[in-house]
Every structure is written in structure tokens, then in C-alpha cells.
Amino acid sequence: MGATYAADAFAGQAVLVTGGAQGIGLAIVSAFARLGAEVTIADVQLPQAQAAAQALRDEGLSVQALACDLAEPGQIAEGVTAVGERHQRLDVVIHNAAYFPLTPFAAIDAALLQRTLSVNLMAPFFLAQAALPWMRRRGGGCLLVTSSVTGPRVAYPGLAHYAASKAGVNGFIRAAALELAAEKIRVNGVEPGMIRTPAMANLGDAQVNQAIAASVPLGRLGEPEDIAAAMVFLASPAAAYITGQTLVVDGGALLPETNAPS
Template sequence: MEFSDKVVLVTGTGQGIGRAIAERFSALGAKVFTVSRTASSGQQTVDLIRQAGGEAVFHQADLQHREYVEQSVKAAVAEYGALDVVVHNAAVFPFVGIEELSEEDLEQTLAVNLKAAFWFAQVSIPFLRQSEYGRLLFTSSVTGPRVSMPGLSHYAASKAGLNGFIRSAALEFAKFGVTVNGVEPGLIKTPAMANLGDESNTERMRANIPLKRLGEPGEIAAAMTYLATREAGFVTGQTIVVDGGALLPENPEALEW
């Protein structure tokens, strides 16, 4: 994998998976334009990349608003003169049941997780089609497209919708040679895991994963960078599940084999 002189925009880079994606693209030679809502953590990611010898800049934006999506893409092109890969990784998931779900929580979840995907595609496609090989990538989830969890119905709906968008966008943009794909993480060791409970709850979830561990953010980044390569040019409209085999057991007894 080699991305020298490629310009990569990554959202949600303040921590966890987004930070790992930005760092991996940089380590492979890309110029990384990072986008995050929180300035302190977003700038920290850029500082880490620069300390490692990479090239990156930080742009602050609240992606629940279309105008900030447009500003982010235009700022990336203004900074580097081109755009080759867009990775929309940013997401929100307030942990709340349907009966208590507020209109504000629902709108923010759908706006950042799903609606922003439309706006990134719409605004970036004129630049991606000019690339030698343009890539439009998304961090989806197994929650929604494949499994469910109480308290995350809004998040599940946004990610199921995102997978549908990936397939449709792949058809529309194939004529430009731009591929559209995503990665579906399972349980990944990130600060966001705190939303799902304390360490004892994490341990119970770990026990139900065949590989008996949580995933690492870098393992999601590895799948994402593969989808951005020239070698992945015949892959479009697809998502890669990275979950340690958690979806495989037919029933709990299968884990005791």
C-alpha cells in the first residue's frame, strides 16, 4: 500500500478509529486533511502525525450541518490542490431507548451518521472524478445492518441507511471510476466504548467474541486503507465486516467448541 502524493480527507479524527485511519494513511505517504468537531483532540491527532514525519492539517467542523461539510471539502482542495480519498468516519450514538429518545438526539444522529454521507458524496465527487482513482469510503457498523442493541435504535437506523447509500452511490459513481465502499466494525477498543457500560460489561461482550478480544482501531484502519488502494479498484458497493467473528455463532453454545 502506497499513497504518496494522494490527498485523503478523514472525518472524526479526534480519537479512536478516526485517529487510527488518519495515522495509517499518513504512514503510507498520504497528505491527510483531518476533520473533527473538537479542536483540542483534532489538533492532537495532527501533532502526532507530524511528530511521526507525516503531513497533515486540522479543520474544525460540526458535520451535522451541510454547509460545514461543503466547507471541509473545499478547504481540503484549497490546502492541497486535489482530493483523492474521502473517509467519512465521524459518528454520534447517544445511548438512549426509543421511549426516551429526543428529537434533538435523533436529528443529530441521522445528520452526522447518514445525511453527511450524502453531502460528502455530492460535494466531493467533482474532485474525486478528477483523481487517478477516486475513493469514497465510510465507517459503518455491524449494529443496524446485521445486529441490534437496545438503546441504539437511532444509531442502527443510521448505519443501515448508510449501507444502502453505499450501494446506490457505487452505482451512480461507477461511470466516473470512483468506488464507494465501507467498513463495518464490531466491538473496537476506543474511548467510545464507555457508552456501552463499565469494564464488567465489556468483559461479558469480550467473552462472546470468538477471538476473545476487542478489536483495535488500527485493524479498522487497515481495512479502510485496503479499500483505498489501486488494487481494490474492482471492489465497489461493498462493506467489510471486522468483528473478530462475533457474527458467526449460531448460538452461544458454539463458542464452547
């Protein structure tokens, strides 16, 4: 990514990434930190987040970690305030944390649905609200959300709760972008397709994953770095006139018609 952006493209900027301890989130943290940002990981798995942050600090990067259960509005507010006060600014907030235990539709109970909606859909609202004072202070900012193709565009068995939350996320992105545009706060999202992460293990064994990869027009599963690159673009000056949008990053998986001849 250094060949695309200057090494100091985000120098001095404070970036908060939820769910940044592993997978896509960790790739996002690493990408922004390598471009000069001062990054904070907010994650419910604090020991894992601290280990990830330390590994990046050992490379000379500026990364911190804090504990945050994204289902708890109070913890969200405290986390955002802590980051803002530490850096006296907050430039980019990225909600990447997600909750999606594979569960048959008939087995989804109220508690599971509530936590799914709290982490995936409600958390972006509370993150944005908590970040507003800091972004207003600097005259603008960038809010980004990891959405999904599941829900807004396709369905997957066992993920009805997740699909509903991500469809809602896309609605949030558009509505928040409209209301915050006058304050120069941009709101966008990325819709990952099948990405090679620890969560992929929930969807099947290696043979299943190979079959999924073979069905993608570009011939492979996505990597966490593919999503991180999209996030960096949307937070960069190159996307200064883009707001209220979601960018599909799926290797072309949604392009073929199901019944099209091969």
C-alpha cells in the same frame, strides 16, 4: 502495516477523514499518513484534532486539522473545498464521524434523532457531493464510510437511532457506488464490531467489556488499527475491483448461532 504496503503507497494523495481526532478515526489518519498520504482531520472537536495532527507532524507525517460539524452541510462543503484547494486534488474521503448517545427507545426525541441522522447518514451524502468535482478532475476516487454491525446485522439496547442511521448508510453505499462507478469513483464501507475505543465506555465497565471480548471467536475486542487496516485495503489498488460493499471486521462475533451448543 508497513510490511504489507510500500511506505509510499499513498504518496501524494490527499485524504480527508471525518471524526479523526480519536479512536478509530485517529487510527485511520495515522495509517494513511504513515503510508505517505497528506491527511486532513475534519472534526467538531478542533482542539483535540489539532493536537492529534501536531503529534503526527512531530513524527514527520503530513497531517492537518480543520473544524467541521458534520451535522451542518455548509461546513461540510467548506471543509471539502478547503482540502481540495490546499492540495489541488482529493483522492480519498472517509466518513468516520458518528453520533450515538446511548438512549432508551422511548426517550429518543426529534432533536436527538435529527442529529444522529445528520451526522451518521446525511453527512456522507454531502461529503460525496462536495468531493465529486475534485474526484472527477483526477478521473476517479474513493469514498469510504465507517458503518457498523449495529443496524445492518444486529441490534443493541439504547441504540435504535444509531442502528437506523447505519442501516441507511449501507443503502447509501450501494446506491452511490452504482451511480458513481462510471466515473471510476468507488464507494465502500467497513462494519466494525466491538472495538476498543473511548466510546466503549458507554456500553459498560471493564467487566462488561471483558465479557464481550470473551464472546468473540477470536478472543479479543477489536483495536482501532483493525478498522484502519480495512480502510487502507479498500482505498488501495488491491481493492480496485471492489465497490458497493461493506466489510465486516468483528473477530467473527456474528458467526455463532445464539442457541448453538457450546
